[in-house]
Amino acid sequence: MAIAKTNKNPPANSRGQKIVYPFSAIAGQQELKTCLILTAVDPSIGGLLAMGDRGTGKSTTVRAFAALLPPIKAVKGCAYHCDPASPQSACDDCRVAATLKSETINVPVVDLPLGATEDRVAGALDLERALSRGEKVFEPGLLAKANRGYLYIDEVNLLEDHLVDLLLDVAASGENLFEREGLSVRHPARFVLIGSGNPEEGELRPQLLDRFGLSVEVKTPQDVASWVDIVKRRDAYERDPEAFYGEWSDEETKLRQRIQAGRNKLKDVVVPDAIQESAAGLCLALKTDGLRGQLTLIRAARALAAFEKQKTVDMKHIKRMALPSLRHRLRRNPLEETGSAVRIERAIQDVLGP
């Protein structure tokens, strides 16, 4: 869909992207940053939920992260930017095509606007072809655009329930099944779902919480030094984005390479049986529903080990990933005063030892 975007030309970097605030320059937010990186190291972790007050820099961090990701190879002209190297996960057209031309693209990051309709998200009948030629053709929506990339929903807690259901179904299956208006289409839609929101404006249904892989609570530090740091960096960035980006470009490149290295290493990381058992013990002690929590915990710990260049997952990795992997999966007595964090810390102490 051609929509006239802003008329001024934003500053752009050598990769042709609009310069956004560099990810490495974001002060604080360590947990959020680590978790975002892990979703890039192992996309099967399954999305991230970042809840926090207004003005904590959630959106800034997510957008900055998108610009950091290493570019990918995709089939030229394919609406779903399929991976030329893996035809088994490609769309119907790419799978049967004799030859595929490939091009290098930036990792797609799709912003889902709050008012988006189901047509816009899942796709719809292509009006142009239908009107001019009377043909029934599928016009891909945002889900197609997000394939192999990130789908970012700010204020996910305000999104209409049926849309959230749709998104989570697709995110879990990696496929968008479209059965409407006499069209029957299935296409790959593997993306990492990032949701953010402010819990004061409303909460997510517990069923939906569980579908996000990791969850982070974002807070603003409350000391003068951190604030001065944040404001100074922001000021420097706004005054001269290019120079500021230049200052941080080494860091950005280094981090990008580390993520790439972590991805390559991921399949070689060993998870010892003892670690598997401890993770299971922890989930049992916390009475998390189902196996999803345990699976995510193991995956996140493995991604963390890979990112930190280690060959085996150890107890430290499990301990560090327990909070973001399990925090949103505790069966919650809504009025219990003890926060999830405290309960998890306690369980770690009890089950895994100090």
Place this chain on the structure above:
Amino acid sequence: MNGQSIADATWVAGLLALCGPSLGGALIAQDSVDAFVAAYSKAANTTAQLRSVPSSLSSDALEGAVDLAATLAFGKPVHGAGLLYTNPYMLVRRVERLDAACTSLMAQALDRNELLLIACIDLHDDDAALAPKLEARLTFCVEDDAEPVWSNEDILLARAKLSRNSIEPRYIKDLCEAALSIGIASPRTVYQAVITSRAIAALLGLATVDENCVALAGKLVLAHRALHLPAEQQEPEQNEPPPPEQQDEDSLQNNSSPKAADAEVILEAIKAALPPNLLQMAGDGSGKRGAGRNVKSNAPRKAAGQRGRRIGNKRASSLAGQRLDIIATLRNAAPWQPLRRKLGSTDRMVVTRDDFRVSRIKQRNESTAIFAVDASGSTAFQRLAEAKGAVETILADCYVRRDKVALIAFRSKKAELLLPPTRSLERAKRALAGLPGGGGTPLASGLDEAFALALQVRRGGGNPIVIFLTDGRGNVTREGEGNRAKAQEESQAAARFFAAEDIDAMVIDVSPEPQKTARLLATAMNARYFPMPRANATDIARPISSALKAVSA
């Protein structure tokens, strides 16, 4: 130019004309809009003139959507460019009426520094509350008339200065300290103050930011977001806000607090701009405009049957009151085009009445449980803790079923809406925990408040259920006088409104022995009556839960 003699509103007009979208915008009192617009227009470039946008605007119009006229004319979909892209200098009157989708789009545009929003609001209307997420992104709040002091030449000169001037790091530190000490939540605000102080210096023709610029920026940007006065940070939270007189003494004492000299100058400037009833506002944890209120409740509602989830479309025999599903209609017309063109010899799209489709809407019947809790002395000593427990238990239930809850407490002189309808359990928990007890029973006020809220919910298409927890013994009149007979008379009258409007209600008698008064109240309201034996919270909650289920089923 002498900076001292210029009014705040005038500064804001000049600063926004100078900085544009990078300062986000301003919240403006309804009465001062015209003066502000005049001052701004004189200063701003021709390309940055404000355009008035109705608050009833749709998110399609903001973002751009299918242009129907052009689509039909060309026979292929044509997208219009949204206002956010064609005209990012917006003036919105009655900004509290914007719907949630527009609010979010605007907030995102403000984040990208691609929108200048002048939001007008009626400061005297307590119900008018700006969406918190917009409020946090608007740098200024203007309540006075601006004067057209700056011309466009001044602004152009200042713009040249702005690109070169700088702010010393120590001033940034001062602003951070000042902001933290008055309870400002986000560094974003401080950043806005930094830009503002540089812009002030530029308007004054200074090469570097000086102390006065920083102090003025603090006053313009930080003051209206202050949640508490500087030295109060460590004090324990009080249930009763101290009377306003005390506040002046507090602020006098603050002068001696050990602070960096400059941070103190900023704080002084801020304090001078603080409204006198700040403490009361801070007491309920909300910001200046009653931030945190559910703004949706102010948005105008579409007629029933037009809200909810779209579950498909249907042929429309007549369009009475229903909105045409344009896309579905076009889709339906599409296959017939070659045939119809032959018949009608036109190259345009031919749509006939038979093609019309309207959306089928599945409405979610959303319940809102309004708790009206009698927190008067007579209840407080006996059952308040139990009543709180009961409300908590039901809250847990509502949470699971995604019902909304609201909380009204009445005690001493009047009723108070502690929690507007919300789905946020955290806020409900906090409101309930902070509920104090004691004083007389202004039952009539409690009934009035609950009635008004129930109607508001119903207007919004929701399903209100009012749950009174009281012993029914009102002894304070609407005017706040202690007169038992008159109070009873008033509450009986107020109760009959519930019956007249057929509002679902129940009265939980929380007195130690079932009271005739509570039963009479229930009868007048045409409400269910549950006398509560001395029991634990779950026992109180059980009949309510089952009643709630019955209502929303």
